[in-house]
Amino acid sequence: MKSVYKLFAITAILCLLGGLLLGLVAGTQFLFPEVLVDVIPFQSVRPLHVSLGIWWIFLGASSAVYFFIDALVDDSEVPINKEWVNSASCRRLALAHYALWVLSGFGIAYCYLNGIFGGKEYLNYPPPLSIPLAVGWICFACNLVKSVGGLKSAWPAFMWMWFTSCAVFLVAFAEAHLWTLPWFGGNIVRDVTVQWKSYGSLVAAWNMLLYGTATCLMYFLNRDPKMLRGRMVFTLYFLGLVNSLFNWGHHTYTVPTIHWVREISYFVSMLELYILWRIIATWSRGWDTCKSLRCFKSYRFLMAVDVWVVLNLILAIALSVPAINVFAHGTHIIVAHSMGTTVGINSMILLAALHYMVQDKVPAFASSDCRIFKTAFYLLNIALLVFWCALIGAGIEKALILSADPYQSYRLVLLAIRPYIMTVVGAGIVLLVCFFSILIPLLLKFIIPANSTQTAGGAWGEQSEPSAVNAV
């Protein structure tokens, strides 16, 4: 697996760059519908933008998982099947995983660009393309189980998180295709309910993959054994699992299901608060004990995650209350929620992991003490905050208009939210520039062999093994 993780990382970064560019196109088309409409219409831009964002998350997380498994081979605390991890079969399985995902990715992109749809929201491509995606997941899950030396050994919490994420994903992914059966597809209420039940689990599954990655990264940063099998990480795992199995209902509050489904969802959604609160509590205590790590890029990104968790937590609390949700639903407040979590939390965790992964080979790159990096990092977070607030503003404006008159002309609604969307696009441009200035150097570090990019001096001199962080 030595270099397979690089393939995943490079492809993930390219997906994010593409996704960001298409996000800008989508935002511009929202304001000026004629822009590029003959080249790529909005109904193709939106799913492609979303898919590239999701692929960034999955490919990036897979890259981190493969990297960390490899890095754990000589760690006596974690049971790793060294023989398997160093074998050609393991590498082949990881390559099959990569090939299947890239293959279906190209297929899906081709369909979107040519106006070939057929699936439901977020999985808008013709359903057969889901098969290679699912088989890729199975390869990933098998590789994980084999790498940890079977089910009998004492897995650390992050391994459970990764493995559970694969399992939940596969079940939920299958569920997301139930609409192809008339029992589900023929009844609109059942169909929408099951669709969003599965999407809730899919999102929870990728969150679990990322929280596992974050926990593992924390272990690498501070070598605290509590990150492996501590009570707290297992409590988080359990709550994450409950979340992935039951916490989907807030998506369907307004769908006319029988009443108690809504009440159960309301109750379970509230559990989410506890999960997030624990994350903050544990992590911030962790921060105090490892202030010396602040000079690392990875650490900075994890600090940003803390802030974004808090902000999104407040929004999530509000959206979990049905009486509030019903106004916010169908407005850009939901977009703010998804952008805040995918960019502010998920992407920051991945950036932390990816920066850690290259610093192992290029220690000088680890230091956050670089003016371009610092500027890009802070500006990125400020722009994201403006972006997020403007989306909430657009949502509130639309909610106010439609609750005063539900039959209001949609043109007037679009006109009223225009200033907010302009702010969103403006902040989006700054986000794009910042992301590019962080991602391009990172991408180059993955592409160019380590010794040719290693700079002399810098925060960690020419030290390359063991990793810079371990040396602290």
Added chain:
Amino acid sequence: MCPRITLYSILFILFFGYTGIIYTSATHFENSALTKDSSEYRGRLVFQQHNCVACHQIYGLGGHLGPDLTNVVSNPRKGEAYARAIIRGGASPMPKFNLTDTELDDLIAFLKQADSSGESPPINFKITPWGSIEVQHGNPGKT
């Protein structure tokens, strides 16, 4: 049995039970459109094949460039004829779709099914004292 295994077993039993209920009886809305040859079923495929959800919503779920379509056919200011006209002719930023007559009829049947299942946004919802809502089931009097 080890308490941890018991706990996880209970969790999975609850999950499968709840899933079973969601699949079979989570809605009062029943209709006759459960076959693949029904107009409503074909209509939802047309809706998906043209990715209408990139811009539109059903029950507030979907894109934000266009209006929610759950009740468009019974909207006093819009209605079926308006919906037919706009789908045929487009209205920037909505593109013009070259649909056959059958496809358009199926699409309208699908939108009627959506309309008869409930309201979105639920104008008549009631807020309960604990912050939940009561959503109206079905739209009596509508198609």
